[in-house]
Amino acid sequence: MLKVILFCVNYLKARQQFPGPPVASIWSGNLLDTMNDDVHERWRDWHRQYGPVYQTWNSILSRVIYIGDPALISRIANSNWPKFPAQYAGFTPLSGSALFAQMDQERWKRQRKALAPAFQPVVVHDQYSSLQSHILVLIEVIDRATKTGSVINLASLHVLLTLDFVGEVAFGTKLNAIQDGEDCRILQIFHDVLPELMKCGLFPLRAKVPVLESTRRMHRSIKELRTMGYTAVSNARSDEKAGSDSGSKRIFEILAQQRGEDGAYLFTAEELVDNYVTFLVAGGDPTAHTMTFAVNETLKKPHVLAKLRAELDEVLPSDCEVPTIEQVSRLKYLHLVIKETLRYNGPGFGTFRYTPKDVEINGITIPANTTLALWNPQVHRDPTLWGADVDEFNPERWSQSSRLTLPPGSYFPFSYGPRKCLGEGLAMLEMSLTLATLFKRYDFSFQEGFSMEFLPSFTLCSKNGLPVKARLRG
Template sequence: MSNSLLTFQRLLQPPQLVFCLFLLLLARFTLFFVSYLKARRQFPGPPVSSMWFGNLSETMSDDIHDKWRAWHRKYGPIYQTWNSIFSRVIYVGDPRVVSKIANSNWPKIPTQYSGFKPLSGSALFAQMDQERWKQQRKGLAPAFQPQTVNEQYPTLQKYLMKFIEEIDGAAKHGSLIDFSTLDVLLTLDFVGEVAFGTELNAIRDGENCRILQIFHDVLPELMKCGLFPLRAKIPIMKSTRLMHRGIKELRELAYIAVQSARASDDETKPESGTGSRRIFEILALQRGADGGYLFSAKELVDNYGGDPTAHAITFAIYEILKKPDVLTKLQAELDTLLPHDCEVPTIEQVSRLRYLNFIIKETLRYNGPGFGTFRYTPRNVEINGYKLPANTTLALWNPQVHRDPNLWGPDADEFSPDRWYTKDGQTAVEGPRFIPIPGSYFPFSYGPRKCLGEGLAMLEMSLTLATLFKRYDLTLQERFNMEFLPSFTLCSKNGLPVKARLRV
């Protein structure tokens, strides 16, 4: 027997085999550790607080949105954090790079969006299959055309009347109103009817509204699962288990709504995109070339995961009330352009409210509820001098970009609707409208995956704020300061207590 064969046989003996496997594992670990150390040096970023869990304790904190901004200013527009020794996130805050990645429609990273899947499934914003995304987007688009959005006005008007009934009652008794809750109840009623064909009676039920309670259990935990996807897959935490139970209940309610709409389907109804049907009817009853429904029930349920519009309305109210000059200008515009006896303005009337539009745009810049999008590239790519690694989470995140002094000037941390008047930042009411540079302003995401619901959200915000500030004088509770919480979207942690008084 040859010496080489004898040597091989010895290696197959248990002790030698174990030793060889140990050497292989050691070599693999050494290569991994070297690549990890190299990656740690690739971009600047905050020091890790744990060898194994990186910056996870910081990214799970309630003030992470403030940390994103501080890190951006300290480490530059491209910086990185670590969720563990195996997972890093590169935050992309250079508008040129944001624009190129978003406009080129780089794929969303499956590992990161798996944390959102319990609620969002294969919704449009979380769809990983590019071809299916194109089909979904094409199918959803008719329901969000301007004409269709405007046809939802009667529904929004109906719930705004219920909204002001609640405020009138509180004003009569001089009691505080928590607008952070009331705004959510308003949008739940509105979206429940136009998006699911269901009357939720949210304003009527107030804090006892079951959907509101489910969202309180689901959305803050879902944000943490998005940042650390393993949390959703291994529900050790009680809050994670509550989230899963809440999502199951929410989905069951949504499936009932889909089945109800399709049970009453009538071939004589107008084609999708025509008539004055609710958005939900257009989507639920839309058929493909084969005669079957274009969207499965699961896809329709996936595509509703909460409405951040309510939080944008809350933030706008808060900032307006903190700035007496902004409040004065807004009410002067409302008094000039809306009839004295106006309760809920028409769409044509709010379209002429230029300063209100600037307030909304500034709210979405200053404290927009949406954070951005996760992307990746399957290969190493260089953009504008930055070498972006393959298969790594890229966060095109707007909280820090929207407050970057290099993009917005030295007053970037100030709420100033006037900045939208002119390009040079000078206040000139009749001057040209300010247009941010590409990639520096993306409250509804950016590029081909920009949110289809932008028009509907802007209509909700415009009509609600115009109705509110035309009808009432509002004052914040004394010494109130809002605390912000990064839930699935940014929201108020401590509500928004306000007193209302009917204007004379």
Template sequence: MSTLDSQTARAVSVPREVLIVCGGHLAILVLWWMKQYWTARVQFPGPPVKNAWIGNLDQTMMPDIHDKWRRWHRQYGPIYQTWNSLVSRVIYIGDPAIIHAIGSENWDKASSQYEGFRCLSGDALFMPKAHAKWLRQRKSLSPAFGPQVIRMQQATLHKYITDFTHQIATAADQQHSVDLSMLHVLLTLDFVGEIAFGSELRALATGPECRIVQLFQKILPELMKCGLFPLRSKVPIFQATREMHGAIQELRQMAEDAVLAAREADVAEGSKEKPPRQIFEILVRQKEANGAYTFNTKDLVDNYVTFLVAGGDPTAHTLSFAVYEVLRNPKIHARLVHELREALPRLDGIPSAEHISKLPYLNAVIKETLRYNGPGFGTFRTCPRDTEVCGVVLPAKTTLVLWNPQVHRDPQIWGPDADVFDPSRWLEPGFRPLPGSYFPFSHGPRVCLGQGLAMFEISLTLATLFRQFDLSLPAGFEMEFDPAFTLCPKNGLPVFATRRQT
């Protein structure tokens, strides 16, 4: 060995005593972690882990995870856990009392879990943030989703429902089936795209080849996987993840173009003489007392893309699930059509907000759809320290999942007919779900801001559809479900339609 090599070897050598101490500290750390790991395993039951490095990802990343959530809830109890890796644990909360406490007290959202969604929504309202910042943004956004503003969107909704029913009527005249699942997606994209995204997407006019539909197909299935496993988004080794990022960039650019165009219109001469009516206009023009805009461009882009995704995808699938369940149940179908005939004598008209308020059974059908197969799953929360709620100690800095698919079908809550689609349960005298047992739009102060708008769109669409057409499913058709970003029909919703004569 050369003199230089000898000197280098002596320079980098580590005393044996230091190695022993470091090794001891490492061993203690490993033993401590193993104790924490196994203590956690004993604390809450859950599906077995076959590979400690990937936890339960071999099960939770599969297409049947929606069914697994319900099965695990009944098998392991209302509180169970899964693992995303060697050190990342997820605890599913299915006890209504605990859900109500966490939701109403507005526990912090689990930041690490929502990192998987940040590539799409940035710092939008539903993302984790300091309470003061969240409250300030919530108060600024709320006026655009008030009841009066929602009613002002009626003309726009009527326009697109007319286009929607025209396509069904054309298929009826040609005696062809029509995929209502796709039409529902196109309808909701057109409506939300115009009023809350600021763009005429022409989805119904273009059909499935519409660019926005293609973007959604690249974004939504992969986005849910990134939500369950955020590292997937940050280290995009999969082709699907890279395609998702590219589609998101294009979608956000569309939103930015819409914002800039609306801002230019706002400063143009005479633009202020026309009061804003649509949601995106209200938010773009909103100003503080000093005359500065309330929202900067990034704030609006973050929330616009979120409105489009959250307002389009779940609403469309709720419509499809409602139609499917009604058509599978002849008695429910007959009762709904009878109510619509009594309340809506005109065949060719689209109901108004006043009409909808007089359709209790339709409202019950929608509520039951959101219970039975609601498209939204829930919310991720956490707490800074070990916290006891209703006798259960929830561990600090662990992802807590307030998930509704299993809670909405729990026989201990809804009775032995929990797995039966029965809208009449909502019309029973004195019926009221336990707090925390029914939360299709989340629960507590963070309840979905667009809930009223979604219910308005669903109600008018279903009332028009079942009033104007007699619908039927193809013989033997069974819907398959896909838990992508939201629960959606995997094999569409083909129906045959005929125009009603009375």
């Protein structure tokens, strides 16, 4: 009886610690709100209504404190507070013990150190020829549509492109996604996995007890994906033993063939597959959606499009199909467009951490094992940080002449601190080359009546794609 009373007292005390939206019921808390398609907008509204630190409840036993104060974000991320095992349990069916979902701090450090060499700038630049070949296939598809005046779903093409590129360089498989189109098997796997995985991340028990058919379908698709990963590991190590050397290595080959001082492989096959499937999902999905959002916002802002076109025409020769890395490095305004896209509607939401022991936040003692969400949708749209035009897409805000003085922790599209995404350089290369190619080569116009609807899946994406007509520029 005493334990019940103590639990009730602690629960009521926790309910009063921080403001937050009212709960629908004591049993489900705000869970229905956080499962809605507009939850990213609710996060922003709650931030503005309740302040930079607020809380929601998934049940009477599960509380999430959203941290939107840059100083606290910087403190927690730079100190590398651990990720909450219970929260990330929903992602483990896909990622296992990959870097993304690694809970053991010492094991995380070893993995991070071993993975880092495969994502150095020189290695990323070595992937250029692969990316170039896939972009050339992409423009073949779009060129055909220009001849018939057909509407194309650019959002889908972006996903197919990233799947082909990341699938080859970081997963070790030729997926032929662009050629097969929306009927390709790998895209179906993504559709089966990603929306369900996001729900499992918010409610881990859903993954552990797969009552719903959508959850069981996710598990079947993940098993298929991981089988492909084991094949890639086996092939890479067989090539090494056979003495095969085709020059610059792809990322998955570097990782699969990496050995320690004792001559043994640094990674087991299972560890590699954990990271391969995470690279494919985390490297493909957010990058594709960022490109889609960038095209959408640029087409809605004629002055942004005009300025971007002027830069492209100045830097790139008229017969350029796919720019070189050197040429892209001189496209300064394009970089601002991408940076603003990641602020305005970045596809990644942030990271879950937890309090390993009782800790004080804003003068309030939070008990150990409390979930913290370092979430960027609301921080990137906080008027107190970004000014009155926070809800406007404005690449110029990042220019040298008008750059805001932002405190650390205000902008983290690729996460923050020691756990910052290793694949940032690869993603930026793909986005820069693809967007430069598309805006240099084509005039795009929206399908009549189109207005983008957003959907928080594993990442933020377009619910209704990006249907456009393309015309070759004269």
